[in-house]
Amino acid sequence: MSKIDDERIAVIIGGMLRSGVVVSSAFVLGGGIWYLIRHGAGQPDYGKFHGVPADLRTLSGIFHGVADLDPRSWIQLGLLILIATPVVRVLFSIFAFADERDWPYVGITVLVAAILLFSLFGGR
Secondary structure, three states: OOOOOHHHHHHHHHHHHHHHHHHHHHHHHHHHHHHHHHHOOOOOOOOOOOOOOHHHOOHHHHHHHHHOOOHHHHHHHHHHHHHHHHHHHHHHHHHHHHHOOOHHHHHHHHHHHHHHHHHHHHOO
């Protein structure tokens, strides 16, 4: 197995980050326009805070909403992609550093990934 050099890793990571931001932006922008087309004429009730609906607080609810063509779910999916982009970058970095046999950086990056994943899934 051939090692990937530092420049190639930087190009891959840059492409991953750009792709994540572009895809996320497309979902948020498309969902936002779609939401305004469907609900833009309504009068908002600023006297009462409604918060995020319960079905948009879970991954399964978001994915069901995307399948049901709910524009708010598409916006939420775009935000999830935006959040996942740097997490994927960190996970990729673990394998890139391991390929280079740079063990101190593997350890540091595993720690960073653990903190990120704990804050996303375990911390309440």
